[in-house]
Amino acid sequence: MAPLAVAGSFGLALVPSLASASTTAIGSAAGGAGVGAVAPALSARPAASSSQAPSTSAVAPRVQHVRTHTQQATGPNPDLGAGVGFGSASAFGLNVLPQVSGYTTPTGKLSVSVDWGDGQSSSYQNDLNHSFSHEYAGPGTFAVTVTVSDGEGDVSTIALGGQQTWGTEYTPYDPVRILDTRYGLGAPAAPVPAGGTLKLSVFGAGASDKPIPSNAVAVVLNVTATDESANGFLSVYNNETSYGGTVSWPGTSNVNFSAHENLPNLVVVPIGPDGLVDFRNGSSRGSTDIVADIEGYYTATTASRYVSINPARILDTRKGVGTGGKVAKIPANGNITLTVDGAKGSGIPGSGVTALAMNLTAVSGTRNGVITAYPDGQTLPAVSNLNYPAGGTAANLAMVPVGTGGKIVLHNNSAGAVDLIVDAFGYYTTAAVTGASAFEPYTVPFRYMDTREGKWTLPADQPYEVGGSYASTVTGLLFNATVTQPSGNGFLSLYPYDPKTPRAIPATSNVNFLTGQTVSNLSIATLSPVPDTSSQPPTYNFGLYLGGHGAAYIILDEFGQFQSK
Numbered sequence: 001m002a003p004l005a006v007a008g009s010f011g012l013a014l015v016p017s018l019a020s021a022s023t024t025a026i027g028s029a030a031g032g033a034g035v036g037a038v039a040p041a042l043s044a045r046p047a048a049s050s051s052q053a054p055s056t057s058a059v060a061p062r063v064q065h066v067r068t069h070t071q072q073a074t075g076p077n078p079d080l081g082a083g084v085g086f087g088s089a090s091a092f093g094l095n096v097l098p099q100v101s102g103y104t105t106p107t108g109k110l111s112v113s114v115d116w117g118d119g120q121s122s123s124y125q126n127d128l129n130h131s132f133s134h135e136y137a138g139p140g141t142f143a144v145t146v147t148v149s150d151g152e153g154d155v156s157t158i159a160l161g162g163q164q165t166w167g168t169e170y171t172p173y174d175p176v177r178i179l180d181t182r183y184g185l186g187a188p189a190a191p192v193p194a195g196g197t198l199k200l201s202v203f204g205a206g207a208s209d210k211p212i213p214s215n216a217v218a219v220v221l222n223v224t225a226t227d228e229s230a231n232g233f234l235s236v237y238n239n240e241t242s243y244g245g246t247v248s249w250p251g252t253s254n255v256n257f258s259a260h261e262n263l264p265n266l267v268v269v270p271i272g273p274d275g276l277v278d279f280r281n282g283s284s285r286g287s288t289d290i291v292a293d294i295e296g297y298y299t300a301t302t303a304s305r306y307v308s309i310n311p312a313r314i315l316d317t318r319k320g321v322g323t324g325g326k327v328a329k330i331p332a333n334g335n336i337t338l339t340v341d342g343a344k345g346s347g348i349p350g351s352g353v354t355a356l357a358m359n360l361t362a363v364s365g366t367r368n369g370v371i372t373a374y375p376d377g378q379t380l381p382a383v384s385n386l387n388y389p390a391g392g393t394a395a396n397l398a399m400v401p402v403g404t405g406g407k408i409v410l411h412n413n414s415a416g417a418v419d420l421i422v423d424a425f426g427y428y429t430t431a432a433v434t435g436a437s438a439f440e441p442y443t444v445p446f447r448y449m450d451t452r453e454g455k456w457t458l459p460a461d462q463p464y465e466v467g468g469s470y471a472s473t474v475t476g477l478l479f480n481a482t483v484t485q486p487s488g489n490g491f492l493s494l495y496p497y498d499p500k501t502p503r504a505i506p507a508t509s510n511v512n513f514l515t516g517q518t519v520s521n522l523s524i525a526t527l528s529p530v531p532d533t534s535s536q537p538p539t540y541n542f543g544l545y546l547g548g549h550g551a552a553y554i555i556l557d558e559f560g561q562f563q564s565k
Contacts, residue, residue: 068159075153076105082148082156090473091167091438091563093135098146100128102156109151117142117163135565139167139300139438167438167563168217168298169305170428172355172401175222175374175383178205179279179292182227191227191287192279198290199239203275206294216271218298218441218560220399222385223279224264224291225257232257232283234290240272241443247272249280252445252557254480256520259286262387266295266397266522268478268559270441293383295399296355298439304354304428305436306562308475308526309347311495311508314338315410315422318363322422329417330410332367337376338422341406346424352431353402357524359510360410361395361421362388369414375403380411388418393512397522399428423508425524426476426562437475437562448479449556457551460490463502464544466525467532472540474527476562482520482555483513490548496528497543505545513552520555524562 073080083099098112113123116134124130136142145159179186179200186205192198202219204211212219225234234255238247255265269277279290315322315338317329322338330336342350360371371386388394400408412418429436449466451457458464470477483492491509498504510523531538546552 068161070157072153072155075150076107077103077150077152077154079104080148080150080154080156082146082158084144084146084158084160087131089133089166090135090471091440092139092165092565093133094142094144094163094165096132096144096146098130098132098148100148103128103150107150107152111149111151113147115145115147117144136165138302139165139169140302141300164300166440168300168441169303169438170296170298170355171303172399172428173206173294173296174378174401175293175295175381176207177291177293177383178202179290181289182291186292191289192281193287194230194232194281194283194285196281198279199276200279200292201275202271202277212294212297213299214275215299215301216297217300218268218270218439219277219294220296221267221269222264222293222295222383222396222398223255223267224262224384224387225255225288226262226291228257228259228261228283228286228288230259230283230286232281232286232288234288235280235282236267236269237278237280237445238270238272238443239276239278240274242273244273247278247444250444250446252447252480253282253482253520256482256518257288264384264387264396265480265520266399268441268522270443296401298441304430305433305438306357306426306428306476307433307436308426308524308562309424311493311506311526312343312346312424313421313508314340314343314346314348314424315420317419317421329419330412331417332412332415334412336410336420337407338410339405339407340402340427343424348424348427349429349431349433351406352429353406353427354430355399355401355428356408356424357397357399357426357428359395359397359423359425359508359521360386361393361423361509361512362386363393363419363421365390365392365414365416365418367414367416369412369416369418371420372411372413373398373400374409374411375401376407376409377404384413390416395509395512395521397524425526435475435564437564439560439562441560442558445557445559447555448558449554451553452484452555458544458546458554459551460488460546460548462546463497463505465497465499465502465532465541466544467535467539467541470527470540470561471563472531473564474540474561475564476527477525477542477558478560478562479523479525480520480557480559481511481523482518482557483511483552484518484555486513486515486517486550486552488548488550489514490546490550490552492552492554493545493547494523494525495543495545496526497541498528498530499532499534499541500530502543505543509547515550
């Protein structure tokens with residue numbers, strides 16, 4: 001099955017130039033759905049510059065409730081019992097709240113201990129309300145045991161099997177198509193009707209020699225809406241919680257589309273124990289076909305961790321960046337090989353990179369086309385990363401495995417030539433790197449910001465600080481960023497906000513749009529390593545910058561966070 005071709009008409013938009021983020025070069029943006037296609041506003045977040053971190057219920061630990069209780073009663077407290085609860089934790093750790101019952105005759109020798117299942121233990125004396133926290137070397141699943149003793153012969157132990165940390169690590173996957181409703185791949189050969197939901201089985205999908213494993217916690221998919229009969233949006237979410245409970249539509253959107261266009265967006269979605277992922281067609285009037293290509297998956301096992309970098313442009317064929325100075329479009333059905341390892345000015349190391357998180361932007365194509373990104377040394381896969389229109393500008397995030405010699409290949413599947421831009425936001429590695437982070441997918445994504453609620457728009461050329469109560473170990477946030485009702489052409493950038501230099505805006509972009517359009521793109525917001533001490537406690541923030549002209553409403557749906565040790 002060939003990658004998607006592009007149809008539809010498009011106009012002019014803007015992408016940032018290399019010189020500065022406020023200077024633009026003319027291109028054009030992929031058509032987005034009308035304003036009504038955006039998922040409805042929610043009250044989960046105020047339209048303000050300060051937001052709270054998600055509650056622990058938003059994060060997706062997969063806990064196996066295997067409990068074994070043993071008791072020894074030869075002293076003054078024969079009914080002594082041990083119980084356990086779990087409090088807030090981190091990507092690499094657990095927080096245990098032991099519960100003591102039946103301690104009716106104080107002995108002054110009460111001890112509570114926790115065996116963390118990794119050869120480490122913690123204990124405390126004569127305290128019925130002490131909590132224990134522990135950080136593991138890496139994410140995983142551990143057998144935790146809590147023991148309570150009164151020191152006079154009464155002992156109670158509860159063993160908890162399969163306690164999983166919230167953090168997950170990434171396994172890059174040579175891209176392959178696992179869903180195409182046009183041809184009956186992964187689902188019946190039929191479009192998803194208005195208001196309908198498609199359930200995709202992820203476990204076991206993919207290449208026959210390396211199917212997606214059943215311990216995958218989240219999956220990275222490039223999702224494309226095609227052959228739409230009306231404007232609408234797609235929401236992609238897990239079918240059930242880690243406890244086996246039903247998940248309802250979370251009120252967020254992933255792909256905003258117009259009728260008769262091919263519009264992709266990258267999606268990172270949790271997988272329930274049943275191995276299913278739901279695709280909801282939010283259109284009230286029309287059907288759509290859906291295509292999904294897998295790019296990788298996360299497990300609570302040792303794999304690759306994510307390292308945030310200051311966003312950097314590592315390829316721009318218009319300027320000779322990343323091409324050895326050569327200024328030329330990628331020709332029809334041609335390739336360009338991009339060296340990722342050690343890319344100039346990027347902060348990417350010279351070796352050890354397993355995958356790159358990058359935004360692809362196609363500019364001024366002479367014909368409609370498709371960009372496919374894949375590791376060097378592999379054959380061209382029948383997948384797509386970016387669909388672009390003739391004469392326009394289109395962007396999409398991709399997580400691309402890095403191949404031979406630290407390189408990736410970018411293929412232009414088109415009868416015409418196109419300029420291509422690559423903005424890097426971070427990389428994955430198995431090496432021990434400061435700031436290397438695990439990913440915490442949210443069981444239920446939520447609307448972090450919707451400026452329509454406060455009825456205010458972000459004006460062009462005005463850096464805007466977005467704060468939160470995230471821990472200093474949080475290095476990045478995963479958002480679906482949507483621009484709607486813009487009064488001019490432009491682009492949106494999410495970047496690490498330094499309160500001392502608020503206009504230190506990298507020359508990169510996340511979302512490109514035209515006047516009146518609604519356009520979304522999955523985006524990683526790198527948090528500033530410099531805290532904003534004007535608030536207490538200090539916060540580590542990111543910024544929003546609208547380049548171009550006019551103003552626009554901004555919607556941010558949060559799907560997870562990256563956290564280091």
